[in-house]
Amino acid sequence: MTTPKPPADLKTAGRALWRSVLADLELDEHETALLRAACRTTDRLEDLAAAMEGAPLTVTNSRGDEVASPLLVEHRNQAQSLAKTLASLRLPSGLAADGELVRPQRRGAARAAYGIRGAVS
Known part of the structure; x- marks a missing residue:
């Protein structure tokens, strides 16, 4: 199996993730x-990590309050996005013992608060 080439716009870290996932899996x-x-x-x-290198973790906003750096906030948001993706x-x-890939359990829709359309509750 040949690993598909990473998209041209990816940088070093993105290419590494691409290759590590597709080295053994077909998606x-x-x-x-x-x-x-x-x-x-x-x-x-x-x-973002490179931009934060040596930068303060807090900044002063327009009202004079000390708040988290926007870079830090965005890094946290992107990390959460990556985890969800x-x-x-x-x-x-x-x-597994039978040679099948073990994937995390599916959750969500089957356990959602919504009922099946037309079903009597």
Whole structure:
């Protein structure tokens, strides 16, 4: 199996994630789109980390209050986004005894608060 080439716009960290995921897995198109988003977010996190290098963790806002640096806030937001995107991919955590890939359990829709249309409650 040949690993698909990473998108041209990815940087070092994004390319590394791309290659590590696709080294052993074949993804469907919707999963590839999620991986592409995760790789771009990984690159963004690296850019933010570089921008924060040596920068203060707090800044003074227009009212004179000391608040978290916007870079720090954005880094946290991007990290949360990456975690959610990777969780959506449901990447396998290894092999089961039968040789099948072990993926995290699906949650959400089946356990949602919504009922089945037309069902009597």
